[in-house]
Amino acid sequence: MELNLNIPSWSDLRFWLPEAILCITFLVALLGDLVVRGRRTWVPFAVSVAGLITAGAYAVAAMNHGLDAGQFQGHTIMGSLMIVDGMAGFFRLLFIFASLVTVLFAWTSEEIMGKRRENKGEFYALTVLLTAAMMVMAEARDLLMLFLSMEAVGLISYVMAGYMRTSLRSSEASLKYVLFGAVSSAIMLYGMSLLYGMTGAMEFDGIRNALISGTVDPFALLVVVVLILAGMSYKIAAVPFHYWCPDVYEGAPTPVSAIFSVGPKAAGFALMIRFFYTTFAAGTDAGTQLVQDINWPLLVAVMSVATMTYGNLVALRQTNVKRMLAYSSIAHVGYLLMGFVLLSSAGLASILFYLLVYTLMNLGAFFYVVAINNHLKSEELSDYVGIGFRAPWAGAMMVIFLASLTGVPPFAGFVGKFYLFTAVLDKQWFWLAIVAALNSVVSLYYYFKVVRAMFLSTPAEGTDMSPLKLHWLQYVVLAMLAIPTLALGLFFEEFKGLADMAIGMMGG
Amino acid sequence: MNVGLPHFLTVSAILFSLGLFGVMSRRNAVGILMGVELMLNAANINFVAFSRYVEHSINGQMMAAFVIVLAAAEAAVALAIVLAMYRNFGTVHADSVQSLKR
Numbered sequence: 001m002e003l004n005l006n007i008p009s010w011s012d013l014r015f016w017l018p019e020a021i022l023c024i025t026f027l028v029a030l031l032g033d034l035v036v037r038g039r040r041t042w043v044p045f046a047v048s049v050a051g052l053i054t055a056g057a058y059a060v061a062a063m064n065h066g067l068d069a070g071q072f073q074g075h076t077i078m079g080s081l082m083i084v085d086g087m088a089g090f091f092r093l094l095f096i097f098a099s100l101v102t103v104l105f106a107w108t109s110e111e112i113m114g115k116r117r118e119n120k121g122e123f124y125a126l127t128v129l130l131t132a133a134m135m136v137m138a139e140a141r142d143l144l145m146l147f148l149s150m151e152a153v154g155l156i157s158y159v160m161a162g163y164m165r166t167s168l169r170s171s172e173a174s175l176k177y178v179l180f181g182a183v184s185s186a187i188m189l190y191g192m193s194l195l196y197g198m199t200g201a202m203e204f205d206g207i208r209n210a211l212i213s214g215t216v217d218p219f220a221l222l223v224v225v226v227l228i229l230a231g232m233s234y235k236i237a238a239v240p241f242h243y244w245c246p247d248v249y250e251g252a253p254t255p256v257s258a259i260f261s262v263g264p265k266a267a268g269f270a271l272m273i274r275f276f277y278t279t280f281a282a283g284t285d286a287g288t289q290l291v292q293d294i295n296w297p298l299l300v301a302v303m304s305v306a307t308m309t310y311g312n313l314v315a316l317r318q319t320n321v322k323r324m325l326a327y328s329s330i331a332h333v334g335y336l337l338m339g340f341v342l343l344s345s346a347g348l349a350s351i352l353f354y355l356l357v358y359t360l361m362n363l364g365a366f367f368y369v370v371a372i373n374n375h376l377k378s379e380e381l382s383d384y385v386g387i388g389f390r391a392p393w394a395g396a397m398m399v400i401f402l403a404s405l406t407g408v409p410p411f412a413g414f415v416g417k418f419y420l421f422t423a424v425l426d427k428q429w430f431w432l433a434i435v436a437a438l439n440s441v442v443s444l445y446y447y448f449k450v451v452r453a454m455f456l457s458t459p460a461e462g463t464d465m466s467p468l469k470l471h472w473l474q475y476v477v478l479a480m481l482a483i484p485t486l487a488l489g490l491f492f493e494e495f496k497g498l499a500d501m502a503i504g505m506m507g508g
Numbered sequence: 509m510n511v512g513l514p515h516f517l518t519v520s521a522i523l524f525s526l527g528l529f530g531v532m533s534r535r536n537a538v539g540i541l542m543g544v545e546l547m548l549n550a551a552n553i554n555f556v557a558f559s560r561y562v563e564h565s566i567n568g569q570m571m572a573a574f575v576i577v578l579a580a581a582e583a584a585v586a587l588a589i590v591l592a593m594y595r596n597f598g599t600v601h602a603d604s605v606q607s608l609k610r
Binding site: 143144147148151154155158159162165166167168169171172173174175178179182183186187189190192193194196197200201202246247250251 | 517520524527528531537540541543544547548550551552554555557558562563567568570571574575578581582585586589590592593595596597602605606607608
């Protein structure tokens with residue numbers, strides 16, 4: 001038996017600095033929290049913010065360096081387990097940004113900090129570790145690392161969903177999350193073991209070489225793909241693996257729901273892009289033939305249509321804003337899956353761009369719910385009547401986020417959808433584009449139900465109409481999300497170019 | 509009788525099916541987790557068997573070792589969550605926990 005050990009060299013690790021910094025930040029924040037014994041809650045908060053900013057700076061520097069060199073085809077880390085390439089760089093920046101704004105906003109959230117700010121800072125430490133795990137998900141290029149990183153993200157998320165230990169809703173959310181998560185990852189692992197048996201390889205490029213050599217039975221491959229897709233669809237909450245999603249988002253503390261709705265989802269897409277694009281070797285004739293043989297386009301198109309239609313139709317009759325946003329996030333996964341149908345680089349680049357836009361607008365919408373929840377202690381639509389006039393600036397920004405989620409020009413959501421639609425229209429998938437367009441129209445109704453409650457409905461007699469005092473940090477973070485949502489709708493070329501490059505610079 | 513790859517695959521397929529059946533038929537959250545353990549171990553058997561008969565290297569065994577560790581970590585987190593749920597709801601039956609809207 002041949003020993004095939006990849007001894008990692010330490011010099012590889014310099015490409016892995018952002019992740020290393022985040023791991024150290026996690027330890028410092030957790031231990032620092034223990035040392036100050038919850039008296040100075042700002043310690044873990046400040047440590048996490050500092051760590052995220054430092055890691056972000058290194059990630060930006062690495063990205064710039066890669067772009068300047070004209071090519072960022074990637075440095076493999078730890079033998080061939082992980083790769084840092086253009087796509088990993090793109091997702092690194094996305095995750096660090098999402099976590100940073102979540103950490104900043106959570107500082108003002110009563111659900112996280114407690115009424116008298118008595119809670120400890122585990123939330124910040126866990127968010128930092130979640131960021132590192134998600135970044136590894138975007139870098140994995142080996143079945144072992146794929147499974148380990150997915151489980152790491154999963155385990156941290158289960159704990160974060162149950163962050164409010166004494167709350168019924170929070171513990172129910174984490175129970176549902178952990179049960180569905182454990183089952184779907186076990187199913188995926190079984191599929192991975194069969195794939196390993198069929199190809200005799202763990203690395204994605206080894207799997208590709210075995211697949212395009214044509215020795216694999218298409219039907220067996222289809223079974224394996226369905227098993228693996230099941231585990232990944234659970235991560236991104238695509239129909240029919242979405243059951244956990246509304247309950248978890250409703251039950252978990254709202255800042256946690258906010259990061260769940262973008263972070264692990266984007267990481268799941270990163271993983272799917274790298275895994276399926278690399279292993280199916282789209283672009284080569286043998287790869288294209290393989291994709292046709294297992295009916296991949298139809299499989300994903302049906303999933304995409306089911307996901308967006310289900311999400312939008314059920315969102316219509318929700319009366320709780322947080323739960324409605326959960327269903328809307330399911331619908332958005334449906335739109336994102338459209339880019340996956342053809343496994344073309346144009347489609348994948350439009351997924352990346354839409355993920356960027358979606359992160360901005362969806363985090364913004366969730367954060368507005370956090371800010372309002374601090375005052376109203378409610379997320380019911382009926383309690384939102386007249387709320388727009390009590391905090392006009394925040395209300396205006398919420399309108400921007402909702403309009404962008406709908407996909408109305410000139411907001412960023414419109415541009416993102418436009419690119420997704422073109423990706424499928426280019427290949428004559430007209431029915432898919434038509435269904436998606438109809439879905440967008442449906443979504444207009446429930447997003448504007450919120451706007452109507454906020455600004456247009458007349459409050460009942462005796463309703464408290466005093467202005468709400470929001471924390472200054474809340475205005476800063478909401479503006480950090482609202483301004484790019486507007487700007488990306490008008491000046492999108494550069495960021496679309498970045499997404500194109502990220503896909504172009506995906507190392508095998 | 510010669511024990512070969514098909515025997516291992518059969519055992520693991522049976523184990524996987526039993527685990528899946530357990531997951532779908534149990535009401536008790538701890539029972540569901542036990543079903544998951546069976547499914548993970550079914551995959552482990554596959555990995556080790558393929559590593560011996562197909563790849564002739566230790567990659568598959570390494571994977572199995574990692575999966576065992578992860579299964580332990582997952583069980584620890586999941587049982588802590590079940591405990592928190594028992595404190596709040598007074599039950600470990602997954603289907604009687606319904607405070608969230610349908």
